[in-house]
Amino acid sequence: MRLGFVFTAFVVSVTLSEDNGNPLDALQHGPMFTSGFAREIVFLNTIGAVVPCSAYGRPAPEIDWIWSSGKEVDRVPGLLQMLPNGSLYFQQFRDQLFNDKIHSGRVRCRAKNTGGVIISTEVYIKAGSDLDQVLVINCFRHL
Numbered sequence: 001m002r003l004g005f006v007f008t009a010f011v012v013s014v015t016l017s018e019d020n021g022n023p024l025d026a027l028q029h030g031p032m033f034t035s036g037f038a039r040e041i042v043f044l045n046t047i048g049a050v051v052p053c054s055a056y057g058r059p060a061p062e063i064d065w066i067w068s069s070g071k072e073v074d075r076v077p078g079l080l081q082m083l084p085n086g087s088l089y090f091q092q093f094r095d096q097l098f099n100d101k102i103h104s105g106r107v108r109c110r111a112k113n114t115g116g117v118i119i120s121t122e123v124y125i126k127a128g129s130d131l132d133q134v135l136v137i138n139c140f141r142h143l
Contacts, residue, residue: 003140005014010111014106015018018136020105024050024122028058028059028115029057029058029059029115029116030057030113030115030116030117030118031056031111031112031113031115031116031117031118032036032055032056032057032118033053033054033055033109033111033120034054034055034056035052035053035054035055037051037053037109037121037123038051038123038125039121039123039128040123040124040125040126041090041108041123041124041125041128042124042128043090043096043126043127043128044127044129045092045093045094045097045098045103045128045129046092046126047077047092047126048089048091048092048093049089049090049125049127050083050087050088050089050090051089051107051109051123051125052085052086052087053065053086053087053088053109053111053120054085054086054087055086055109055111055118057111057113057115058113059113059114060112060113061111061112062111062112062113063082063086063109063111064082064087064109064110065082065107065108065109065110066107066108066110066119067105067106067107068106068107068108068122070104073088073107076098076099076102078091078093078097079091079093079097079099079103080102081103086111088101088107088109090103090125090127093127095129098127098129098137101125102136103125103126104124104126104127105125106122106124106125107122107125108120108121108122108123111121112127
């Protein structure tokens with residue numbers, strides 16, 4: 001009886017990153033959130049609010065926001081903008097500029113790159129025009 005051995009060779013090619021020569025830096029992977037998400041953000045119109053969103057991936061992911069309807073959140077000059085770090089910024093506003101479509105709703109952060117897409121849990125947004133209104137909203141939300 002004759003015994004033989006079979007050897008299998010695998011060749012792996014890794015391109016070294018130009019940044020620091022670490023081969024792991026050259027690997028691509030989908031986005032991962034590096035920030036947590038509040039269930040709700042209730043704020044005074046005289047203060048405004050920032051809803052943070054940050055993610056890591058290779059290549060660096062693009063971050064945007066979507067309403068619960070699936071429609072992308074668009075910048076509204078003077079009321080709503082997306083900061084360069086991916087956070088959603090609800091600016092201070094006068095009472096008469098309250099807009100139910102902007103200041104009351106649910107949003108989700110979305111991070112995407114060539115490795116995939118991730119979407120956060122919903123964050124409930126509600127702006128109030130006075131402290132009593134904001135406190136009442138918060139109290140009823142926790143019943």
